[in-house]
Structure formats: structure tokens, C-alpha cells
């Protein structure tokens with residue numbers, strides 16, 4: 547789907563995700579790019595989120611993750627890579643800047659998503675309302691617990707992050723959500739079609755062009 551999007555529109559604007567789930571997808575895109583089956587030279591990318599307080603060269607930052615697992619292996623123009631700056635001095639300003647960059651790029655053509663085990667997309671945690679735009683958020687205890695595997699100590703996991711909002715994600719023209727067998731429970735809940743900010747991914751039921759790919763496992 548991603549390669550098709552780029553082949554049909556070489557200057558596609560992609561929304562990209564981190565986490566272990568899209569690693570296989572990124573590996574495949576690297577292979578395809580090396581084989582000449584997909585060309586990233588005109589692609590513009592926007593990542594969903596970033597931890598607050600981590601500089602881009604911190605190995606735990608999403609910036610570092612994206613460079614290591616995708617961007618340094620493909621022919622994307624580095625000037626076209628956009629990731630919220632978790633080391634910004636003024637987060638409010640940074641979030642507004644990010645929203646404007648997305649709008650100026652013409653909006654997102656294809657947004658790739660993972661899902662948190664609590665149903666979050668990006669870092670939009672379960673809440674009483676759906677938040678619209680890119681903003682600073684407090685991470686829930688569940689997310690800190692789920693993501694501590696990437697850090698030496700749980701205390702090292704940042705407590706805050708910058709994330710695209712639910713509105714930012716929903717404005718993408720096409721969405722693809724990937725989930726592996728470890729997400730069975732939350733995918734089962736998503737299937738009930740009850741749309742609630744307590745399960746942020748449930749808003750995707752209202753998106754006109756969203757594909758969920760769930761690898762059930764054995």
C-alpha cells in the first residue's frame with residue numbers, strides 16, 4: 547500500500563509511526579528502495595510523535611529510531627523529514643509549527659499507525675475527549691510500562707511527549723493501522739465499533755479510508 551501510494555504520487559506526504567510493529571514494513575520498504583521498486587526522492591514525511599526532553603541523537607528518541615530503521619537506508623531527501631522536536635524550548639510553539647508544516651505540505655496522503663495496548667494512536671492516550679491538534683501530553687502509567695523495554699530503567703522513560711492530535715491523524719486522506727498478535731485484546735475491543743475517547747483508535751471507525759492489518763499469529 548505504501549509503495550503503491552508513492553508510485554502513484556511520487557511527492558506523497560507520508561505520516562509515519564515508531565514502535566516495534568512497523569519494523570517489518572520499514573525493512574521491506576528499504577529492500578524495495580534498494581531494488582528500485584520504490585523511489586523516496588520526492589516523498590515528504592511527518593512522524594506521529596516524539597518524547598519530550600530527548601535530543602534527536604539520543605538513541606531512545608523517535609528521531610534516532612527513524613534514522614536507524616528507515617531514513618538512513620532509503621533515498622529520501624533529509625530536508626523532507628519532519629519529526630516533532632522533543633528538545634524544543636517552547637513546546638506550544640513547536641506543536642503549532644508542526645501543524646503548520648503539515649498544512650503547508652498539503653496534508654497527509656497516507657498515515658501509518660501502530661496501536662498502544664491501551665488503544666492509543668500516536669501518543670493520544672485514553673481520555674474523556676478526543677484532542678484535535680498536535681500538542682504536549684502526559685503519558686499514562688500503562689504506556690510508560692509498555693515502553694520501558696526500550697530503556698535501561700523505567701525511571702528513564704520520559705513522562706511527556708509531543709503527538710499529532712486525533713484531528714491531525716483523521717485529516718489524513720488514507721490510514722493504515724498495523725497490529726501484531728500482542729494487540730489481540732485491544733483489536734477485539736476495537737471490533738465492537740463503540741467509538742469512545744477511552745479507546746482513541748476507535749475514532750478510526752469514522753474515517754472514510756482506513757485499513758487495519760492485524761496479524762493474528764498462530
Ligand code: GLP
Nearest residue numbers: 564565566567660661662668669
Ligand atoms: C508507542 C508509539 C505509538 C505506537 C505504540 C505501539 O507508544 N507512540 O505510535 O503505535 O508505541 O508500539 P509497538 O508497535 O512497539 O507495540
